[in-house]
Amino acid sequence: MLSVKTPEEVLALIESEFSCVAECETVTLFDAIGRVLAEDIAAEEYVPDFDRSTVDGYAVHARDTFGCSDAIPAILNLQSEVLMGEGADFELEEENCCAVPTGGAVPKGADSVVMIEYTENYGDGSIGIAKSAAPGQNMIFRGDDVYPGKLVLKKGRVLSSQDIGALAAIGRVEVPVRRKLTVGVISTGDELVPPEQKPAAGQVRDVNSPMLTAMLTAFGAKVINYGIVIDDEKKLAAMVEKAVAECDAVLLSGGSSVGVKDAACRIIENMGSLLLHGIAMKPGKPTIMGKSGNKPLVGLPGHPVAAYFVTKLFVLPLLARLSMRETHNYTITAKISESLGANHGRAQYQCCRLERRGEELVAYPIRGKSGLITTLAGADGYFAISRDCEGLPEGAEIQVTVSMGD
Amino acid sequence: MLSVKTPEEVLALIESEFSCVAECETVTLFDAIGRVLAEDIAAEEYVPDFDRSTVDGYAVHARDTFGCSDAIPAILNLQSEVLMGEGADFELEEENCCAVPTGGAVPKGADSVVMIEYTENYGDGSIGIAKSAAPGQNMIFRGDDVYPGKLVLKKGRVLSSQDIGALAAIGRVEVPVRRKLTVGVISTGDELVPPEQKPAAGQVRDVNSPMLTAMLTAFGAKVINYGIVIDDEKKLAAMVEKAVAECDAVLLSGGSSVGVKDAACRIIENMGSLLLHGIAMKPGKPTIMGKSGNKPLVGLPGHPVAAYFVTKLFVLPLLARLSMRETHNYTITAKISESLGANHGRAQYQCCRLERRGEELVAYPIRGKSGLITTLAGADGYFAISRDCEGLPEGAEIQVTVSMGD
Numbered sequence: 001m002l003s004v005k006t007p008e009e010v011l012a013l014i015e016s017e018f019s020c021v022a023e024c025e026t027v028t029l030f031d032a033i034g035r036v037l038a039e040d041i042a043a044e045e046y047v048p049d050f051d052r053s054t055v056d057g058y059a060v061h062a063r064d065t066f067g068c069s070d071a072i073p074a075i076l077n078l079q080s081e082v083l084m085g086e087g088a089d090f091e092l093e094e095e096n097c098c099a100v101p102t103g104g105a106v107p108k109g110a111d112s113v114v115m116i117e118y119t120e121n122y123g124d125g126s127i128g129i130a131k132s133a134a135p136g137q138n139m140i141f142r143g144d145d146v147y148p149g150k151l152v153l154k155k156g157r158v159l160s161s162q163d164i165g166a167l168a169a170i171g172r173v174e175v176p177v178r179r180k181l182t183v184g185v186i187s188t189g190d191e192l193v194p195p196e197q198k199p200a201a202g203q204v205r206d207v208n209s210p211m212l213t214a215m216l217t218a219f220g221a222k223v224i225n226y227g228i229v230i231d232d233e234k235k236l237a238a239m240v241e242k243a244v245a246e247c248d249a250v251l252l253s254g255g256s257s258v259g260v261k262d263a264a265c266r267i268i269e270n271m272g273s274l275l276l277h278g279i280a281m282k283p284g285k286p287t288i289m290g291k292s293g294n295k296p297l298v299g300l301p302g303h304p305v306a307a308y309f310v311t312k313l314f315v316l317p318l319l320a321r322l323s324m325r326e327t328h329n330y331t332i333t334a335k336i337s338e339s340l341g342a343n344h345g346r347a348q349y350q351c352c353r354l355e356r357r358g359e360e361l362v363a364y365p366i367r368g369k370s371g372l373i374t375t376l377a378g379a380d381g382y383f384a385i386s387r388d389c390e391g392l393p394e395g396a397e398i399q400v401t402v403s404m405g406d
Numbered sequence: 407m408l409s410v411k412t413p414e415e416v417l418a419l420i421e422s423e424f425s426c427v428a429e430c431e432t433v434t435l436f437d438a439i440g441r442v443l444a445e446d447i448a449a450e451e452y453v454p455d456f457d458r459s460t461v462d463g464y465a466v467h468a469r470d471t472f473g474c475s476d477a478i479p480a481i482l483n484l485q486s487e488v489l490m491g492e493g494a495d496f497e498l499e500e501e502n503c504c505a506v507p508t509g510g511a512v513p514k515g516a517d518s519v520v521m522i523e524y525t526e527n528y529g530d531g532s533i534g535i536a537k538s539a540a541p542g543q544n545m546i547f548r549g550d551d552v553y554p555g556k557l558v559l560k561k562g563r564v565l566s567s568q569d570i571g572a573l574a575a576i577g578r579v580e581v582p583v584r585r586k587l588t589v590g591v592i593s594t595g596d597e598l599v600p601p602e603q604k605p606a607a608g609q610v611r612d613v614n615s616p617m618l619t620a621m622l623t624a625f626g627a628k629v630i631n632y633g634i635v636i637d638d639e640k641k642l643a644a645m646v647e648k649a650v651a652e653c654d655a656v657l658l659s660g661g662s663s664v665g666v667k668d669a670a671c672r673i674i675e676n677m678g679s680l681l682l683h684g685i686a687m688k689p690g691k692p693t694i695m696g697k698s699g700n701k702p703l704v705g706l707p708g709h710p711v712a713a714y715f716v717t718k719l720f721v722l723p724l725l726a727r728l729s730m731r732e733t734h735n736y737t738i739t740a741k742i743s744e745s746l747g748a749n750h751g752r753a754q755y756q757c758c759r760l761e762r763r764g765e766e767l768v769a770y771p772i773r774g775k776s777g778l779i780t781t782l783a784g785a786d787g788y789f790a791i792s793r794d795c796e797g798l799p800e801g802a803e804i805q806v807t808v809s810m811g812d
Contacts, residue, residue, distance in 0.1 A: 029601060033620040033812075047779070048610055084637065085596035087607025101665075103597055103708065105608040145778045152783050160809045161624060162757070165617030165710050166783030168601040190491035191509055195435060195574040201493025202511040204454055211571030214439040218567060231490065259507075302509065304571050328786070330760070330767075330808050332736050351568070354736070361736075372551045373453070377558050377572030380734070402736050403566045406439075 004278035004285070006387070007313060007347050013289075014318050017275055021248055021294055022178040022323035029167055032159050034220055035177035036325045041153040043146035043170045050087065051106040055138045058097040058119055058127055059088075059110035065132040073120065073128035082107065097127050106139060113138040146170060156326040158220075178323040183216050184243035185209055186226040188236060188264075189254035189302060194228065207304040207373050208253040215311055218406035221319060228254075233263040240267050244292050248322060251315065254302040264288060264299040271297070280346040280387065284310045296322075304373045309349045309382070331383075331399035334363040339394045342385040351379035352400060363400055379403065410684035410691070412793070413719060413753050419695075420724050423681055427654055427700055428584040428729035435573055438565050440626055441583035442731045447559040449552035449576045456493065457512040461544045464503040464525055464533055465494075465516035468541040479526065479534035488513065503533050512545060519544040552576055562732040564626075584729040589622050590649035591615055592632040594642060594670075595660035595708060600634065613710045613779050614659040621717055624812035627725060634660075639669040646673050650698050654728060657721065660708040667692060670705045677703070686752040686793065690716045702728075710779045715755045715788070737789075737805035740769040745800045748791040757785035758806060769806055785809065 005013065024038035053059065060076060068074035079096035082088045088105035092098055097114075098107050106113065115138065118131035146152060152166055153159075159167075159175070167175060185208075192206040193199050206228055213223045224247060229239050236252075243250045252264055265288055268274050272292035279287045283306035288299035296318055300307040320327045334354060342348045352363040363383065368375035381402040385392065392398065411419065430444035459465065466482060474480035485502035488494045494511035498504055503520075504513050512519065521544065524537035552558060558572055559565075565573075565581070573581060591614075598612040599605050612634055619629045630653060635645050642658075649656040658670055671694055674680050678698035685693045689712035694705035702724055706713040726733045740760060748754045758769040769789065774781035787808040791798065798804065 029616045030619055033624055045604075049605055050607055052610075082608070083596070085598075085608050089607060103595070103610070140778065145774075145780050150780075152780060154784070157784070160785075160812060161617050161620035162714060162782035162785050162809065164620040165613045165714065166779050168611055168613045168616040169710070169779040171601060171604065171611060173602040189509070190489070192491075195577060196579040198451075198577065199455060201456055201495060202488070202491050204458075204509070205574055205577060207571045207574045210435045210574040211567050213436060214567035214570040218439055304575070308568060308571065328760075328808075330738050332738050354734075368551075372546065373571050373575040374551050374556075374558060376568035378560070378563070379566075379568050402734075403568065406566060 002274060002277040004280050005276055006280045010276060010279055010314055011317060013275060014314065014321055017291060018294065018296060018318065018321050020322060020324045022181055024176050025179045026174045027177055029164060029173045029175060032167070032175040032177060033161060033164055035159050035175070036323050037153055037155050037157045037159055038176040038178050040151060040155050041167065041172060043150045043152055044148055045170065046143040046147050047145040047169050048140060049142060051142055052140045053100040053102060053104050053106050053113040053138060054140060055113055055115045056102050057100065057113045057115045057138065058129070059092060059100050059106045059113050060097045060129065060133055061092065061094060061110060062112040062133045062135040062137070064095055065114065065129050068129050068132050070130045073130045076127050076129060078125050078127050080107070097129070111135045156324050158325060178325070180220060180222050181248045181319055181322055182222045182224060182246070183319070184224045184226055184247035184250040185212050186239055186243060186250065186252050187228045187254045188231060188252060188260055189228070190231045192228045192254055206254070208300065208302070208307050211304060211308065212251060212253060212311060215406065219316055219319065231260050231263070233267070236263060237267045237270070240271065240297065244271065244295055244297070247295070249296045249298070249319065251298050251300055253300040253307055261286060261288065261299065268292070268297050268299070279310070281309070282344050282346050282348045284349070285346070287314070305351070305375055308376060313349070329401060331401050332361065333397055334361040334400045336392050336394065336396050336398050337362050337364045339392060340365055340385070341391040342389055345387055347387045348385040349382055350385065351375055351382045353378060354380040354400065354402070363398060408680060408683040410686050411682055412686045416682060416685055416720055417723060419681060420720065420727055423697060424700065424702060424724060424727050426728060426730045428587055430582050431585045432580045433583055435570060435579045435581060438573070438581040438583060439567060439570055441565050441581070442626070442729050443559055443561050443563045443565055444582040444584050446557060446561050447573065447578060449556045449558055450554055451576065452549040452553050453551040453575050454546060455548060457548055458546045459506040459508060459510050459512050459519040459544060460546060461519055461521045462508050463506065463519045463521045463544065464535070465498060465506050465512045465519050466503045466535065466539055467498065467500060467516060468518040468539045468543070470501055471520065471535050471538040474535050474538050476536045479536045482533050482535060484531050484533050486513070503535070517541045517545070562730050564731060584731070587627045587654045587725055587728055588630060588652065589627045589725070590630045590632055590653035590656040591618050592645055592649060592656065592658050593634045593660045594637060594658060594666055595634070596637045598634045598660060612660070614706065614708070614713045617710060617714065618657060618659060618717060621812065625722055625725065637666050637669070639673070642669060643673045643676070646677065646703065650677065650701055650703070653701070655702045655704070655725065657704050657706055659706040659713055667694065667705065670694060674698070674703050674705070685716070687715070688750050688752050688754045690755070691752070693720070711757070711781055714782060719755070735807060737807050738767065739803055740767040740806045742798050742800065742802050742804050743768050743770045745798060746771055746791070747797040748795055751793055753793045754791040755788055756791065757781055757788045759784060760786040760806065760808070769804055
């Protein structure tokens with residue numbers, strides 16, 4: 001008999017039992033946002049590949065401008081003008097200057113650029129410089145951004161738009177990423193009807209399939225919905241087998257009754273091994289997890305709020321593990337709007353709304369019995385109350401994990 | 407001549423000059439994640455539509471169990487068994503009980519459910535109850551979740567997976583959302599080559615198009631890329647006109663030189679009006695904004711880091727305004743790893759990496775000249791230094807806006 005595990009033990013179990021299954025594939029830069037980088041990316045060239053000006057002005061030898069001022073400008077000969085997008089493959093002569101636009105190439109020998117605001121064109125081929133330049137001023141030098149071999153991005157990172165910009169800068173238009181994981185979702189329960197159907201007496205709508213599909217899609221997985229399977233062990237076993245064959249991971253949702261849970265356990269044991277039978281958390285206790293080969297099978301609680309937390313806290317980290325994806329859990333500090341009891345000996349998770357009150361961010365717990373889906377609706381995030389905490393007084397500081405459209 | 411505006415003034419300008427242009431359209435529940443809800447959603451029925459048990463056990467009249475214990479159980483007659491997914495359209499008799507599964511319907515008259523763990527089936531048609539039940543215990547009543555007319559979600563919300571669950575629960579499988587905005591991106595600059603091309607002397611890759619495309623796509627907009635237009639005012643005007651006709655908003659990126667900026671200003675004035683010429687921020691100062699009819703035109707700085715911040719801080723709020731989308735700016739508290747100077751009289755924005763050091767979150771500023779795209783690569787977020795701040799000492803607390811794969 002497997003014992004109930006704490007959330008920390010479940011995460012450790014995931015680390016030890018599962019490994020990367022998602023192969024590398026190549027996508028174009030325009031399809032790479034949100035994907036998991038499969039390889040370290042190093043630059044192969046210099047960026048920029050030439051010395052550039054960061055202002056509109058005149059490229060100079062800094063020493064030729066030392067000591068000049070508004071009253072006594074340095075007079076330099078205008079040797080040439082560099083046009084945007086063209087090279088400057090010549091040497092700047094002493095006591096000479098060269099007009100360059102912002103982003104334009106700076107000729108050899110020049111070590112700084114004077115902004116046009118501090119110059120005067122006398123119209124006779126000479127330029128007055130009214131401010132002395134420091135070497136390196138208003139310039140970016142070849143390789144300042146990157147040089148061959150410089151590590152730009154580390155594998156495992158979920159690519160952001162900033163990273164896409166960096167990849168474009170170094171010319172990596174084909175990006176090695178992990179293929180998307182395919183996750184199967186099977187709903188079980190004699191009482192379930194599809195959301196579009198009006199429930200008859202004793203029936204309820206299947207909330208978990210669309211919710212899980214949305215969570216998994218937002219996370220970046222492909223989802224196959226296997227529909228609602230009624231509580232028949234043979235039919236369920238056949239469906240699980242089909243899903244395991246077609247997917248990287250399979251979620252069973254619903255079936256909160258003891259009979260269905262037992263059936264799910266037997267099915268998982270027949271197909272591989274059961275790893276977990278219960279998590280010391282509220283809501284979410286009746287969770288099971290097993291594997292068939294390398295493929296995880298998770299039996300989620302039937303209550304949508306419980307299914308939500310188990311998916312957020314364990315299924316998504318499990319999928320991250322299967323694709324070597326870096327994870328972060330950034331939380332924001334808020335004050336709780338009212339006291340909240342907690343004396344369960346197990347970690348407790350609570351949805352909340354957030355509201356700014358002057359400088360403070362206030363978290364309003366969305367209360368309700370655990371079967372109520374509307375305790376999720378309108379939530380801005382959630383927070384945890386650890387199992388050794390006996391409750392939170394009004395105004396206590398809590399750490400909220402914010403949902404960002406996911 | 408328009409004066410340079412502060413970031414707060416720019417946001418106020420956006421509020422006053424633009425309004426919603428995105429009509430309502432209907433999508434299915436499975437396509438609604440991340441979309442902007444276009445109408446308030448109220449329930450039209452009771453959820454659940456019947457009194458349900460939240461445990462496996464026996465439905466009872468609580469009063470029939472008062473005072474019972476392990477030693478002196480209450481003996482109740484087993485009247486019936488309710489099966490999962492079936493109604494319980496009968497009255498529970500006094501001194502009787504009825505077997506119900508988790509989630510199953512509870513017969514009329516019953517006001518609580520005793521968990522199976524506290525009962526004993528004597529096998530002779532009677533059940534021993536070893537723990538007295540409180541009225542309402544282990545039950546969810548009809549309409550506890552929602553009832554007709556109850557507001558479930560407010561318009562403007564970006565739908566999360568939790569919201570999708572709530573919509574499924576109330577049977578809203580067709581969801582009214584704002585249509586996606588179409589945003590045109592035009593790159594300008596004689597020095598630009600597409601990212602797949604090796605730059606010749608004096609040329610650089612177009613970093614902004616792929617970066618902006620990624621940002622706008624992650625935000626939920628459709629992007630039309632109009633490619634790179636060389637610095638020719640007539641060609642640029644024609645392209646802007648085409649983009650304005652096809653899109654809800656148009657971004658011009660690049661063209662950091664004075665000539666191109668002036669051309670962009672003239673083009674915007676010819677097509678409507680110029681609203682903004684410069685923002686008091688660093689990086690990002692050379693930003694222009696105007697409108698043609700209801701359609702915003704934004705001229706972004708050519709430097710990728712500047713273009714990133716202007717898009718994040720002003721273009722996305724502008725698009726939110728065009729689709730009545732609720733916005734939040736949640737920040738996390740971190741300590742800065744090193745002192746950072748700032749004495750510019752304008753708001754300064756700085757990318758950073760985040761690292762957890764024990765209980766603390768440490769923000770490492772990614773330094774570099776503003777033209778360097780790799781100051782973006784690998785950033786986990788950014789923070790602002792207000793214009794009246796002269797710098798931050800090492801260890802100062804800062805508020806970091808985290809990028810979450812966007």
